[in-house]
Amino acid sequence: MKKTAVVFVTALLGTIVGCASTTTVAMRGGDVTSADKAPELKEYGQKTPGIGKQKLITRTFLTQPPLVPHSIEKYVPITFDDNACLECHISDDLNGKKMPKMGVSHFSNTKQEKDGSPAVEMSRYQCDSCHVPQADAKPLVENQFVGVTK
Numbered sequence: 783m784k785k786t787a788v789v790f791v792t793a794l795l796g797t798i799v800g801c802a803s804t805t806t807v808a809m810r811g812g813d814v815t816s817a818d819k820a821p822e823l824k825e826y827g828q829k830t831p832g833i834g835k836q837k838l839i840t841r842t843f844l845t846q847p848p849l850v851p852h853s854i855e856k857y858v859p860i861t862f863d864d865n866a867c868l869e870c871h872i873s874d875d876l877n878g879k880k881m882p883k884m885g886v887s888h889f890s891n892t893k894q895e896k897d898g899s900p901a902v903e904m905s906r907y908q909c910d911s912c913h914v915p916q917a918d919a920k921p922l923v924e925n926q927f928v929g930v931t932k
């Protein structure tokens with residue numbers, strides 16, 4: 783009985799030592815046990831809407847929500863009582879200034895505002911769940927992807 787236990791412990795130690803001496807090479811490089819470094823923060827466009835005219839990043843597929851080419855800090859969070867995005871994007875004109883108006887898909891087919899204009903579709907109310915500020919982010923891996931809208 784005692785002999786069996788000794789053999790078992792020796793075998794176990796052998797396995798542990800064996801494991802420790804084998805180094806596993808991770809695909810991402812470096813040691814698997816070391817913590818990953820957080821990626822660097824991307825530079826987002828910090829331009830005020832309409833100022834500086836930041837270049838739009840081309841949409842890559844037809845139903846893609848366009849990226850926001852201006853800063854949004856002042857307009858978030860969007861709350862039930864306050865949606866600043868709508869002030870500019872509800873129409874194509876804000877006090878004589880040209881604005882990109884939200885597409886027809888953003889308006890209700892059935893509900894109307896008091897003045898008879900179509901109401902905003904509530905599934906489109908939380909603008910920043912689909913539209914994010916644009917950053918000049920390089921692809922993570924080399925690839926040959928080509929957008930379909932070019």
Ligand code: HEC
Nearest residue numbers: 831832833848849850851852854857866867870882909913
């Ligand atoms: C003060 C007015 C104003 C406010 C508020 C505003 N925008 Fe804009 N937005 C603009 C203007 C003007 C442009 C055209 C590009 C430019 O000049 O920056 C634009 C461009 C955009 C575009 C690109 C449209 C396209 O055709 O590609 C998106 C998307 C957008 N805004 C979303 C938002 C969202 C989401 C918010 C709220 C978080 C918001 N905007 C708040 C004025 C505004």
Ligand code: HEC
Nearest residue numbers: 845846847867871882883884885887905906907908909912
């Ligand atoms: C569920 C996702 C979603 C939400 C939420 C959303 N959008 Fe969009 N948006 C889109 C898509 C997709 C497009 C491009 C196709 C289209 O017009 O439907 C678009 C297009 C736009 C455009 C460009 C219109 C054009 O003619 O090219 C503007 C401006 C815009 N959205 C503003 C807003 C604002 C402001 C809000 C919040 C009130 C908002 N969107 C909420 C998905 C969304």
